Amino acid sequence: MSGGRVPVTLITGAAGEIGQALLHRLAGSRGDPIVTVDLRSLSTAGPGDLHREHFQGDILDSALWEQLLCRYRPTLIFHLAAILSTRAESVPVLAHRVNADGAARLLAMTADLATPDEPVRFVFPSSIAVYGLPSREAKEAAAPVSEDEHLDPATLYGAQKLYVERLGATIERLGNGLDFRAVRLPGLISSDTLPQGGTSDWAPELIHAAARGEPYCCFVNREARLPFCAMPDAVEGVLRLALCQKASLTRSAYNLGGPSLSAAEIIARVARDFPDLEVRFRLDRARDRIVAGWPGAVDDTAARRDFGFAPEHDEETLFSRYLIPGIRRRYLGDARAAG
Numbered sequence: 001m002s003g004g005r006v007p008v009t010l011i012t013g014a015a016g017e018i019g020q021a022l023l024h025r026l027a028g029s030r031g032d033p034i035v036t037v038d039l040r041s042l043s044t045a046g047p048g049d050l051h052r053e054h055f056q057g058d059i060l061d062s063a064l065w066e067q068l069l070c071r072y073r074p075t076l077i078f079h080l081a082a083i084l085s086t087r088a089e090s091v092p093v094l095a096h097r098v099n100a101d102g103a104a105r106l107l108a109m110t111a112d113l114a115t116p117d118e119p120v121r122f123v124f125p126s127s128i129a130v131y132g133l134p135s136r137e138a139k140e141a142a143a144p145v146s147e148d149e150h151l152d153p154a155t156l157y158g159a160q161k162l163y164v165e166r167l168g169a170t171i172e173r174l175g176n177g178l179d180f181r182a183v184r185l186p187g188l189i190s191s192d193t194l195p196q197g198g199t200s201d202w203a204p205e206l207i208h209a210a211a212r213g214e215p216y217c218c219f220v221n222r223e224a225r226l227p228f229c230a231m232p233d234a235v236e237g238v239l240r241l242a243l244c245q246k247a248s249l250t251r252s253a254y255n256l257g258g259p260s261l262s263a264a265e266i267i268a269r270v271a272r273d274f275p276d277l278e279v280r281f282r283l284d285r286a287r288d289r290i291v292a293g294w295p296g297a298v299d300d301t302a303a304r305r306d307f308g309f310a311p312e313h314d315e316e317t318l319f320s321r322y323l324i325p326g327i328r329r330r331y332l333g334d335a336r337a338a339g
């Protein structure tokens with residue numbers, strides 16, 4: 001206890017895709033109790049015994065933070081709440097308030113809570129949206145992009161992510177005890193949940209549609225290519241970063257990578273298991289343009305070296321061991337998938 005307040009791990013955006021996967025992963029583990037914040041309620045599955053309280057509300061609401069901070073003292077914060085890439089471009093003012101102002105206020109609150117003797121870890125999921133390749137040709141010619149290259153975001157969302165990364169690193173350098181750590185996530189694919197409002201959503205949407213036996217209308221072109229990571233691998237990477245010793249870190253923001261896949265490659269791979277898959281293409285030019293500027297592959301050498309990021313899934317096992325069995329179980333109740 002510190003000043004009568006209970007030390008906790010705080011997760012904002014806990015009802016979202018990553019939040020649910022993180023809570024699932026933390027259930028049953030040891031550590032401080034968990035307190036969550038989200039506009040939405042948490043699913044009934046819940047995060048197990050560790051979960052202390054859910055605050056349903058807006059991260060922009062000061063009253064929510066007053067209430068939370070008079071009872072709890074966060075020692076580790078996963079700040080996941082955000083408006084995702086595609087949606088952010090269509091509600092720019094709100095996206096700025098949530099993604100930039102909301103994160104900045106939480107960083108300032110964290111810096112107030114922290115002291116050099118009792119630092120507070122602030123883990124921030126950034127995105128490959130911080131990168132901007134100037135053309136499709138440049139993207140095709142580029143080697144896997146490392147953290148200091150092509151930092152020229154083409155979207156508001158990417159600019160907001162880069163701003164928070166830099167703000168966090170700058171406040172940390174002031175030496176008041178904020179311990180800021182960011183990962184730049186690629187497109188994530190989960191066998192359990194479907195994303196909303198993201199630009200890489202075509203891949204998970206297509207795979208889930210295949211399992212439901214529904215046709216899929218793809219909004220990017222066949223050649224559109226991005227790095228993808230299985231949700232459990234990404235969550236494991238985020239946790240490793242959160243829990244590692246500060247001394248082993250050499251940067252404030254790290255790429256997490258994964259197989260580099262085009263829409264055509266994903267369709268061909270999914271059709272091996274779901275041969276009736278039917279995909280039509282109706283280009284969403286705005287989203288297609290965003291994907292064209294994001295790297296097709298990222299270099300995650302630093303994450304592997306500094307905090308042991310070691311994704312379990314490669315291009316083949318992402319499908320054969322994780323996605324296909326998981327979505328078969330989910331939609332077809334296929335007992336054979338359990339093996």
Ligand SMILES: NC(=O)c1ccc[n+]([C@@H]2O[C@H](COP(=O)([O-])OP(=O)(O)OC[C@H]3O[C@@H](n4cnc5c(N)ncnc54)[C@H](O)[C@@H]3O)[C@@H](O)[C@H]2O)c1
Pocket residue numbers: 012013014015016017018019037038039040057058059060079080081082083084085098102125126127128184185186187188195196198200
């Ligand atoms: N999923 C991906 O592929 C991906 C890739 C790169 C980065 N990220 C980042 O990871 C984080 C989590 O992403 P996700 O995929 O779980 O997104 P998500 O949209 O599933 O979850 C975000 C959650 O934040 C909540 N939220 C939004 N505005 C809020 C507010 N004002 N107050 C309180 N809660 C609010 C939403 O209700 C939602 O539950 C985000 O910061 C996102 O930018 C995700």
